[in-house]
Amino acid sequence: MERTNRVADHVVLGPAPEVEEVCIYLDGKPIPAKKGEPVMSALVAAGVTVFRHTAKGSPRRMFCGIGRCTDCVMKVDGVPGVRTCVTRVRDGMRVERQEGKGSWAEEAADGKA
Amino acid sequence: MEKHKPVVVVGAGPAGLCAAIELKKAGAPVILLDENDKPGGQLFKQIHKFFGSREHKAGTRGFTIGTSLLDESLKLGIDVRLETEVVGVDPGLRVWAVRQRASSELIEASRLILATGATENALSFPGWTLPGVMTAGCAQTLINVYRVLPGKRVLIIGSGNVGVIVGYQLMQSGAEVVGIVEALPSLGGYGVHTAKLARAGVPFYTGTTVVRAEGVESLERATIAQVDGSFKPIASTERTLDVDTICLAVGLTPSLELSSLAGCRTIYVPELGGRMPLHDEYMRSSVQEVYVVGDTAGVEEASTAMEEGRLAGVHAAWSLGYMSDDDMKERVDETKQRLNALRQGVFGQKRFNAKARIIQESQLR
Amino acid sequence: MSATERYLKTKGAPSLAELEAVGMLPKLEDLARGACLCIECVEEIPCNPCETSCPNGAIKVGDPITNLPVIDREKCTACGLCIPSCPGLAITMKRVQGDRATIRFPWEYVPVPVVGDEVEMVDRLGNVVCPGKVIGVNAAARNDRTLVVGAEFAAEHVLSVISMKRKRS
Numbered sequence: 001m002e003r004t005n006r007v008a009d010h011v012v013l014g015p016a017p018e019v020e021e022v023c024i025y026l027d028g029k030p031i032p033a034k035k036g037e038p039v040m041s042a043l044v045a046a047g048v049t050v051f052r053h054t055a056k057g058s059p060r061r062m063f064c065g066i067g068r069c070t071d072c073v074m075k076v077d078g079v080p081g082v083r084t085c086v087t088r089v090r091d092g093m094r095v096e097r098q099e100g101k102g103s104w105a106e107e108a109a110d111g112k113a
Numbered sequence: 114m115e116k117h118k119p120v121v122v123v124g125a126g127p128a129g130l131c132a133a134i135e136l137k138k139a140g141a142p143v144i145l146l147d148e149n150d151k152p153g154g155q156l157f158k159q160i161h162k163f164f165g166s167r168e169h170k171a172g173t174r175g176f177t178i179g180t181s182l183l184d185e186s187l188k189l190g191i192d193v194r195l196e197t198e199v200v201g202v203d204p205g206l207r208v209w210a211v212r213q214r215a216s217s218e219l220i221e222a223s224r225l226i227l228a229t230g231a232t233e234n235a236l237s238f239p240g241w242t243l244p245g246v247m248t249a250g251c252a253q254t255l256i257n258v259y260r261v262l263p264g265k266r267v268l269i270i271g272s273g274n275v276g277v278i279v280g281y282q283l284m285q286s287g288a289e290v291v292g293i294v295e296a297l298p299s300l301g302g303y304g305v306h307t308a309k310l311a312r313a314g315v316p317f318y319t320g321t322t323v324v325r326a327e328g329v330e331s332l333e334r335a336t337i338a339q340v341d342g343s344f345k346p347i348a349s350t351e352r353t354l355d356v357d358t359i360c361l362a363v364g365l366t367p368s369l370e371l372s373s374l375a376g377c378r379t380i381y382v383p384e385l386g387g388r389m390p391l392h393d394e395y396m397r398s399s400v401q402e403v404y405v406v407g408d409t410a411g412v413e414e415a416s417t418a419m420e421e422g423r424l425a426g427v428h429a430a431w432s433l434g435y436m437s438d439d440d441m442k443e444r445v446d447e448t449k450q451r452l453n454a455l456r457q458g459v460f461g462q463k464r465f466n467a468k469a470r471i472i473q474e475s476q477l478r
Numbered sequence: 479m480s481a482t483e484r485y486l487k488t489k490g491a492p493s494l495a496e497l498e499a500v501g502m503l504p505k506l507e508d509l510a511r512g513a514c515l516c517i518e519c520v521e522e523i524p525c526n527p528c529e530t531s532c533p534n535g536a537i538k539v540g541d542p543i544t545n546l547p548v549i550d551r552e553k554c555t556a557c558g559l560c561i562p563s564c565p566g567l568a569i570t571m572k573r574v575q576g577d578r579a580t581i582r583f584p585w586e587y588v589p590v591p592v593v594g595d596e597v598e599m600v601d602r603l604g605n606v607v608c609p610g611k612v613i614g615v616n617a618a619a620r621n622d623r624t625l626v627v628g629a630e631f632a633a634e635h636v637l638s639v640i641s642m643k644r645k646r647s
């Protein structure tokens with residue numbers, strides 16, 4: 001993946017540790033993630049700037065990063081309204097940008113099955 | 114019998130960890146609960162060296178302090194339950210905890226120590242909901258815990274220690290800080306912290322506020338302007354900065370949910386973050402079996418949070434008969450001396466006075 | 479000390495006059511005599527690692543812990559141990575020899591500088607003052623990840639130089 005916002009080297013934290021990589025899917029597109037990190041950080045690392053749109057269509061990403069504000073909610077494995085800043089990635093996890101409150105229905109959108 | 118029920122400590126930040134350590138050392142049964150999957154509270158985000166004296170582990174980085182407190186709690190065999198959120202407390206000291214958002218349990222406590230920390234304040238202005246606007250703590254978590262950079266060009270709102278520390282740490286992770294905005298006429302943070310950013314060329318804008326944030330799908334620009342005597346932006350002084358991130362560092366407010374459920378009386382103390390539970394000199398709230406420590410009892414620092422935790426731990430252990438009067442007195446006096454030392458100087462005196470007011474008020478009622 | 483405090487509390491760093499007012503600007507004769515420790519910590523904050531890190535008792539904060547640190551130049555051996563101990567990164571060591579000056583300062587950014595690097599020396603507000611050259615990088619474990627970088631530059635800038643410019647990655 002050419003575009004990454006991961007911090008490779010750091011005087012205090014040292015070089016980035018080797019962490020097992022897993023793959024999650026954002027609206028069907030594969031995104032590399034580090035085992036154990038929250039969905040939020042995998043998306044930020046991949047340069048994703050919009051996590052969802054409100055019912056009125058305004059874009060949102062994360063705000064508090066610790067599970068308090070619900071700005072970062074997305075549809076995760078079919079469940080809408082999941083706070084991605086406190087939800088760990090899992091290999092094969094399906095993450096979708098939701099519109100408004102989202103729906104439980106399987107959205108066979110984006111041209112994929 | 115009361116003595117055999119556990120003391121329940123909610124929140125495994127510096128305050129809660131220190132309280133639990135004191136209780137366990139005294140031989141009291143203790144359970145420490147935290148909603149996160151790792152204890153330490155704010156400490157693991159703090160990669161800078163702390164101020165204070167040797168007893169406060171000054172000169173040691175926050176996360177190192179966190180690790181050593183954890184090691185100590187592990188060595189003592191404290192019952193730490195992680196991914197456990199406390200959602201309710203009743204006046205009979207029954208604590209309702211939910212584990213991994215799935216199973217729930219009711220714990221009957223002999224004493225309750227609330228160390229739930231504080232929540233970052235938000236600030237609303239046109240465009241503040243745009244992707245790219247976030248709290249300073251959010252950015253700090255991303256860079257220091259997960260090691261991802263939320264943006265490349267950052268504007269920071271608020272020049273207190275949190276704002277300047279996070280600004281410095283964003284640069285350490287490779288971002289540019291294009292400015293720090295402060296509505297007041299003078300900077301809030303320690304001069305030695307602001308000097309680190311100044312020498313890196315970061316401009317400070319005092320008497321200035323953020324007017325609006327703009328961008329199509331995410332933040333692209335921020336407009337700032339000087340404020341007049343009533344903190345209203347002066348249109349003719351507007352200037353626009355290209356930024357992809359705004360970090361809000363506009364203060365913290367004590368988390369009050371559990372202490373209000375427990376029926377603790379509150380007091381308004383703006384110097385320490387707003388409304389907070391009243392407490393006496395031993396950190397006991399208006400409900401005698403409930404203690405409040407750390408940021409939830411008035412926003413200060415990790416060093417003071419640790420001492421307050423110790424104070425409550427010692428006093429709770431004594432009140433249950435796990436410590437002699439003399440031992441308790443001695444420990445309390447030592448701890449108070451260290452707390453007083455931390456609340457001196459131009460920055461500390463205000464907090465010292467505020468704390469004295471809280472304690473005085475608690476005696477009146 | 480309202481008038482002198484203004485620079486620190488509006489621009490973020492003290493001016494030379496503000497340093498002078500609290501006796502924290504080294505004298506030129508001290509700088510010429512040998513390596514000269516400089517502390518720029520002008521506010522009363524509860525902090526004393528500088529004092530406890532010095533093996534020779536050359537820095538005094540004392541009681542209360544909010545006192546400003548005071549250097550005893552007679553006792554200081556210029557070992558530099560206190561430089562990385564300061565959480566405020568407020569301690570440097572300067573020296574003037576002829577028309578060249580050297581500085582040792584704390585550093586916590588990547589890329590880690592390397593001896594021989596041509597760098598730009600900056601003043602307290604980040605303005606580039608003059609070119610410089612890295613002559614030493616100390617990353618001892620006891621520094622707990624704060625590097626101590628040595629650099630040399632033209633002596634006339636010895637009072638204004640405080641650090642070097644960060645390289646953009």
Ligand SMILES: Cc1cc2nc3c(=O)[nH]c(=O)nc-3n(C[C@H](O)[C@H](O)[C@H](O)COP(=O)(O)OP(=O)(O)OC[C@H]3O[C@@H](n4cnc5c(N)ncnc54)[C@H](O)[C@@H]3O)c2cc1C
Nearest residue numbers: 124126127128147148154155199229230407408414415416
């Ligand atoms: C950027 C920044 C820089 C700082 N720098 C310094 C510094 O240099 N020196 C210094 O001394 N201090 C510093 N601090 C302050 C310090 O981090 C805090 O004051 C300190 O962490 C407060 O400790 P605490 O134990 O009260 O709360 P916290 O550390 O916030 O811990 C509270 C814990 O309780 C948990 N919790 C809350 N509610 C519940 C619930 N209902 N159920 C279960 N768990 C719950 C939380 O998840 C958290 O883990 C800094 C803070 C910030 C943000």
Ligand code: SF4
Nearest residue numbers: 532554555557558560
């Ligand atoms: S340079 Fe060495 S001797 Fe001098 S004050 Fe610092 S630690 Fe002490």
Ligand code: SF4
Nearest residue numbers: 519525527528564566
């Ligand atoms: S260690 Fe640094 S910040 Fe602390 S008192 Fe000494 S010089 Fe000042």
Ligand code: FES
Nearest residue numbers: 063065069070085
């Ligand atoms: S960013 Fe606030 S809940 Fe996730």
